[in-house]
Amino acid sequence: MTVSQALVEFLANQYSIDRVGTDDHRERLISGMFGIFGHGNVAGVGQALLQSQSRDPKAMPYYQGRNEQGMVHQAVGFTRIRRRRSTYAVSTSVGPGATNMLTGAALATINRLPVLLLPGDVFATRTSDPVLQQLERPDAYDISVNDAFRPLSRYFDRVSRPEQLFSALMNGLRVLTDPVETGAVTISLPQDVQAEVLDVPAEFLAERDWRIRRPAPEPDDIAAAARAIRAAKRPLIVAGGGVLYAFAEDALADFTVATGIPVGNTQAGVGVLPWDHPFSLGAIGSTGTTAANRLAAEADLVIGIGTRYEDFTTGSRTIFANPDVKFININVAPIDAYKHGTAIAVVADARKALIALGVALGGFRVGADLERTIAAEKKNWDAVVEAAHSTSYTPLPAQAEIIGAVNEISEARDVVVCAAGSLPGDLHKMWRVRDSSGYHVEYGFSCMGYEIAGGIGVKRGAPDRDVFIMVGDGSYLMMHTELVTAVAENIKIIVVLIQNHGYASIGSLSESLGSQRFGTQYRYLDESAHSFDDGDRLPVDLALNAESLGVNVIRVEPGVDTIADLKVALRKAKLATGPVLIHINSDPMISGPDSESWWDVPVSALSELDSTTQAYETYLAHKKHQKHLLG
CATH class of the missing domain: 3.40.50.970 (Thiamin diphosphate (ThDP)-binding fold, Pyr/PP domains)
Incomplete structure (x- = not known):
């Protein structure tokens, strides 16, 4: 052969x-x-x-x-x-x-x-x-x-x-x-x-x-981790994607219920606990909830499980603010177990390590004051999300309202897919996950264009689930051609295309750094000033583009009933048998709730622009709280 x-x-x-x-x-x-x-x-x-x-x-x-x-x-x-x-x-x-x-x-x-x-x-x-x-x-x-x-x-x-x-x-x-x-x-x-x-x-x-190897932890490492947890007053778990790949979500739920230790999750770790679990603080880090980030600031012991601790998770090494904080890192990969100058590294499968650690702790439970703080912070953040999801009855809804509508209409086992732009941050904070496989945001590379192709792959792997692909116009234009693949095979995906006429995420970031949303809008070139910032909006019709590829398209027009119309469209899409794209306009200037955290993106130290100079002063203030090693 x-x-x-x-x-x-x-x-x-x-x-x-x-x-x-x-x-x-x-x-x-x-x-x-x-x-x-x-x-x-x-x-x-x-x-x-x-x-x-x-x-x-x-x-x-x-x-x-x-x-x-x-x-x-x-x-x-x-x-x-x-x-x-x-x-x-x-x-x-x-x-x-x-x-x-x-x-x-x-x-x-x-x-x-x-x-x-x-x-x-x-x-x-x-x-x-x-x-x-x-x-x-x-x-x-x-x-x-x-x-x-x-x-x-x-x-x-x-x-x-x-x-x-x-x-x-x-x-x-x-x-x-x-x-x-x-x-x-x-x-x-x-x-x-x-x-x-x-x-x-x-x-x-x-x-x-x-x-597939599932290595057990060393007994000495488990014993050391148990001693550190018993000595802690305000421990916190940071759960990453490794918990899910180890099928350890049930072990984590048992562990946190037994010990009372709260859990914040990374982007890859969304789903380790359902959103309404009493010890789930939700997202942690630069795109996190105030519940998770406030407890992170006070934590004297952080137990990382299956996380690689990228800079969004750590708020660029600023959110773990307790000067005495120490780290236990449980990870199958030594490169992650030893990150940030960790005090105790447990190189092992997450599930096996959690079970062993639960046995070693033998009845340990955090103090009642920490449990009261967890409940109060969760209640506060839930109210913030409810307010962000509520309908404003304006012609152009906020992205948070659109997320709320999709979350409401989706069923527990449905999967939301995203990758780049401002959507991943808002989804991380506000998506109320109910199933361990219900959240699929590619944020390791945050690759524009991943959404539609990746969502088709998700549907191939989970044909019994509805897949909601949330994508902005910028990312859609990067790689929408796999819609033809969905049409050819009659693969049912539901694409929610949010039109905001540019790069909403980078526009917001640019403005926060004093660069005034330069080059982030889709507009005609003003040749006299050689600028794309002030011309008229481009007459691009992405809904028509999707229709030309053979996709069933539902347009949600701007108006006071936009969110109600979106919900109708979503229900109709769930009844479809092939690919559906829902097109909706949004207001990119309305941001999601504040995470009370920071992300390190350098600002020009010298500028003729007042906006940049002011942004640099803010940047220096944040840098004062940054650590080289976390502990």
């Missing part, structure tokens, strides 16, 4: 095995393959997929995409909703087809989500050098554009000879199923090697199970 035929048959027989509790869960590791075919993969992987489908359409299902980056985003959305137990492979041609995946590779690796990337490459033999789209460097002729994947991948290999396929795939799948090392796995496939004949051992093509 050819190298490509061996590749396809091998991938069709790989399974993940995961034990959570007493039972093994087994499912296909590679659920299918996306591909756009050109020179570099059409006669190799493309031929192998066609041959496989002619034998058995279910052996390695093939799916079309409209953009290589979008195909990777679909794979990421799928694997996240499947909690990293299954993913897709993505095949591309050489040159721009391959490099279109670079953004997707970065997104997958930063979010630690497994995807298998199979870019075509130039001839290994170099007989036809230089081929169309080949990168030539006078100092290193063995480099192709695919080498750009090296820093963006958790594993990179190039199959320059047919027999290298065996080790490349075995090592690649080892990384895909490793909870510490996982991310983008890139196996570069020279186009001539793809079509070469290879003697393939039967054992290589046989079914193979890849166990």
